[in-house]
Amino acid sequence: MSDEYENKTGYQAQSSETISSGGRGGGSGTVPDADHVRPAEIPEQDLYHGHSFITKWVFCQDAKVIGVQYFLLATFTGIIGLILSWLMRLQLGFPEAAGFMTAEHYYQFVTMHGMIMVVYFLTALFLGGFGNYLIPLMVGSRDMVFPYLNMVSFWSFFVAVVVLLASFFVPGGPTGAGWTLYPPQAILEGTPGSGMGILLMCISLILFVAGFTMGGLNYMITVLQARTRGMTLMRMPLTVWGIFTATILAMLAFPALLVGGLMMTLDNVLGTSFFMPTILKAGEVLEYGGGSPILFQHLFWFFGHPEVYIVALPAFGIVSDLISVHARKNIFGYRMMVWAIVGIGGLSFFVWAHHMYVSGMNPWFGFFFATTTLIIAIPTAMKVYNWILTLWRGNIRLNVVMLWCLGFIVTFVNGGITGLFLGNVTVDVPLSDTYFVIAHFHMVMGIAPLMVIMGAVYHWFPLVAGRFLDEKLGKWHFWLTFLGAYSIYFPMHYLGFIGVPRRYFEMYDSPYVTSAVGMNEFISVAAFIVGAAQLILIYNIIRTLKIGKPAGHNPWQANSLEWLTPSVPPEHGNWGEKLPVVHRWPYDFSVPGAKEDFITQTTPPSEVTETEVEKT
Amino acid sequence: MSDPKIEGYEFKPGFKGMAQDTGSDQTMFKGVHWGKAMMWIFLLSHTFIFSCFLISYMKGRGSTLIDWPNTSEVFSLHVGSTPVPLLLIAIMTFVLITSSGTMALAVKYGYEKNRKMCGWLILATAIGGLTFVGMQAFEWSKLIHEGVRPWENPFGAKQFGSFFFMITGFHGTHVSIGVIFLFIYAYKTFKGHYDEGKRGWFTTMKGNYVEIEILGLYWHFVDLVWVFIFAFFYLW
């Protein structure tokens, strides 16, 4: 895909060269040639238009509706996860006020909070929510390529959530095995929910994976095979790149979870011994024998590490677009950004065992995985540099969207740096399984992606609903969330330095641990405030839907296709009569010589001959 | 395969052509049907599933304390009174690979719009698949009869039973799903749905002979996976 090659292909280079040469080409004489984009090679998509309420809003095949459905359901489970975290913080900060909570409850809440937030909230929201809504709009297709499959994908996610929540009501309650579900304890007495709870969890995950596969196939094929005329891969917004790469990761990483979950289900239900060695329990030797608990950890983390990037890459992509639009400047080093996303995605399959440095696996693995892990820091760092270099000499609108982006940069850099601690095998030994780990991953894959989600909500709400969210409320929401979350997780690292292990229901007795009680109280209070601050967003949305300021077309003066639909919000089929034709990348902001400070992707070169726009 | 004709697009051979396709607009795989591209990626994902199974199997087999049973004895079939190792498996593998052949022919006749021939070949494939599943059921019942269970195994390490039933079961499920689809597709072919572009029952998408090729991809994949399972379970 080098520049050299593009020059040879003709149809594309023709247009761009004429633009860049501006004066040389002699102006309007060459216009028709410059605007030429080769004809469509794929026939018009055959869409199913719903007629009844059910086919229009419930079992709907429109990716935008499915995206909103995913968004709402993921948010709903996310709120449950939030409430669980409140209960945990209540126990940790004010144990005397949480007298109703037993250790069993606590561990169940820990487990469900983790699983919900990682899989059912963040993954579903980024890929299912933003992916469905934005991919077809951003690449200029009418819909996802398999709308029916897409609908089934959402409903199988729905069933997965129902099964997950059902586990709260079965005998023994939901599983309390920790979100990593390590056997043997996950399916042995002594862990809460070791019978029905873990079974329903495995079933729910298998359903989620099945549903996700259907969605993922859609996202991938839509990006690969259903772009509009002129939309090359290197003209796609980074949002699409992020979601697309994350989807590839998910398609290849979820199989490991599926296999691990299936094998554990069999261990649990049939009494096989895949992960179960000889075990002595309450003086009796159990029927199990010969299995390997560490095998599960390998399978789990082969899924689990790419999962981190399944959440992070869409966030990287989205935040790049938000920063670029609101700094009125092209994203710095677009190609580098794309290759960084792809590189991080590829490398993420070779780092999984850095979660297992002290798991008892062969210690020599440590050398390999520490090296690969720190290598992954390089493309990640490049992305950070490019974000701040995009701000540099920009024309930054300090609105709520930009604030969330800045919040993302601070929290992500913070969490990324602590990743250097944990990835470096020696440093990980004292810190693993302590609160340092909790602080690290909440900062880097909890708060940082959440900042992006919030920024994206404020950014795209005018598109989805046609109205602006209130800025003033938004600023309150941002500062409470950002400052609150930062003051939860920044000090928490230091609990880890003291040596406080994670997943402790109570901290009693240890002299050096008791010094942390005050901090625990502080963290809990901050957590309550941050959680409550999310109500501002809900209020803001409801208020906006009623009396918000109408947004109109392209309210942020953005370039990418989703803002260029004939109607706002876009209708089923997205583009009305004719699909858009793309002539440039989506980052032509503040081009010297242009009338406005943005040139949309569909602006033909003949309209901007006076400018010094570069070839893309 | 020759390149499809696309207006305003000139194909190039080899690596350069690949780079050109990747860098072009609209599609990356020129002229490839969406469904076909989807099936390839679906199968790529499935490759990871079966790899995870087989790697777990290798790890499990490598780390058991009790010896693995002698596979050529456990899987032997008695003809009269002499045990013949691998007899059943050889027949099963033969049947499945043959069915892959008939599937390939069905695809060919499909594109030639030879409705009858195509339908019969799909049916033959389905029957091949059904025979395979039947023989697998026979083998399962034989092993179960001899006392092998997912949780225990009289011949040695209990993981043998666990992995055998799980992996062949998972594969067998895929074959069975394939067989169901083959029957449906055979029906649709005979009815002429692909000729007239009749809309599907669920997806409401127009019928097209490419669907047979897509199913064929799946069928060949299931067949290929069986070769690996065969090698790992029966020959190791």
Add this chain to the structure above:
Amino acid sequence: MHPGIIFFLVVLGSLLFHIFTPWYWTDIASNWVGMDDTITLTFWVGGGVFIAVCLFMVYCVVKFSYKKDRRAEYKPDDKKLEKILTVATTLGVAALLAPGLIIWNQFVTVPKNALEIDVMAWQWGWQYRLPGEDGKLGTTQIVNINDNNPFGINLDDPYGKDDVLIQSDLINLETNQPVKILLRSVDVLHNWYVPQFRAKMDAVPGIVTYYWFEPNKIGEYEVLCAEYCGVGHYAMRGGVEVQSTEDYNQWISEQETFNDYIAKQENIELENKKIAKNNNFLLNKETYKEE
């Protein structure tokens, strides 16, 4: 207030918190000073990058905030700058990785003179076994475990008979004597972790894992389980006392060996039998009397 100022205060606050925090390392009590040093190094490098990136961001936000009549710079990329940044980052990462790998090499290379200690974990407690005079631990098997053989030592293993058994969650260690902790679990995953020693490793049922350290500070330390192991995880504590050589030798001479333990159990059985016999005898005598 300008948002840039708040972000600046956040960065400043983080720095001040780090400098003045009352919550930091417990005093190290083992040879793994290198781990602390690597962490300090990572703090310098990482903290520097964090502050630099955030301050640059604050600068941009303040300097380049929106003005209607200004245009942003149009510069899609800068190959040279990107190259410099990549090289600089790579060097930084290598500087962190190298010492990490060197110390990890020490961590996985156990010194020859290390004393092997069998740490046995279950839900939810610990017990310990030390080699006896032959300096070797006997082999064990989980299925052997019963009241007469709490560690599951193979009875036909001659090395096992003189092993020192410590059926308590407290163990004493000799200062400046490297120890190799051999971890065993009979049920689920556990992790024998003393924050002051820095090192830790999971105990995995079915296999024996290990790590080593050299305690070098006399005192008492708490053992925490650092791998989630069920509802009792948070209460699964133990203790270590690091002693001077004399105190340690005194202590170990008072501990019972497996042989002692077997003899004691046999004695108890014998006693029980005697009592039973005696009772019988008395009973018989009474019967006799009545006759």
